[in-house]
Amino acid sequence: MTHLINRNILLGVSGGIAAYKSAELVRKLQLLGAEVRVIMTQGAQQFITPLTLQALSGNPVHTTLLDTEAEQGMGHIELARWADLLLIAPATADLIARLATGRADDLLSTTSLATAAPLLLAPAMNQQMWQDQATAQNIDTLTSRGVRLIGPATGEQACGDIGPGRMEQPEAIVQAACALFDSGLLQGKRVVITAGPTREALDPVRYISNNSSGKMGFALAQASVDAGAITTVVSGPVNLPTPRHVERRNIQSATQMLDQCLELVPNCDIFISCAAVADYRPASIEPHKIKKGGEQITLQLVRNPDIVATIAATRPRPFTVGFAAETNDILTYAKGKMASKNLDMIIANDVSNQEIGFNSDDNEVTALWSGGEQTLPRAGKRVIANTLIAIIASKLG
């Protein structure tokens, strides 16, 4: 088992005696890092109170489809969109029948229809009910639609019968939930990505900066989180939404970017330096707006720290990847930078071509590492990012 950090798990509880185990389930999911919200059917509330699950999950429990106050502003559509996984435990015979026929007659069934998240059911019912043909057919219908099952287990039942129908133990249910997220190339790795430009202040209203849009760095952050990594983007000022589940730290200057990166790097497996960091900053920031004067003005600039080289010099160091934006002799310069900054990999691109690079949606790059290289033909930055993440994953020690 790995972790459920950054995973939103919507736990549906329907009305069976096993509902009392959902309290333990909430705790176990949270211990692995999941954010948990709970929907209870009317029947479930006969077995365990919403207050118990509210106290454990730290979120209001959702019980009714149309009571906006009870839903605390998170209606079924918001809940459906919020969820990365809808886990229903226990799933009773009646709930399974309603899901199989596509009913939307309470909050849980409606949210099940409305969500694009995977659905994992932990059935729990009397052994005869489980073995009944009607239930078997409903289960076949649901599994043919891609719904996953965990259990039921076989054994002694609350009603005194012995047979299949007991809800699986919370531990096994949590493992099944983890397994659904465990397929990523960077599962459980921690990735830090710098993105966008830096702004180096001259006075309270002016700065030196560049045209970096941040698109490549944000596409990498998306690809990284999609690959299962716990991802942080340290970003200069850009006009881009934060990808879901990516932690974003906004900075302005190169020194602020370096501070954030140094704070993050002890817990980081992969560092990708995609930011267009200003090489120089004003030697001092004027406290007041600089006034117009003579025909000329001289600015004194000092070198900024090289962030990626600083990170590459830390011990233990993450797998460190830089970018080289070049206009000529691209591969030669990129190799030189990889050596001088002590990087594990460098991504070279030709910024003399207006159609790729800085502000465009497309890119065309060559990834270089010690002993190899791979050229990625022109494609959207999302496609390039996914391939780069796959290459990086394959080179990890």
Ligand code: C5P
């Ligand atoms: O030396 P140059 O700026 O061409 O190197 C580019 C690479 O170094 C990029 O990965 C960029 O993010 C990084 N860099 C940095 N800190 C700087 C300058 C560049 O991390 N001050």
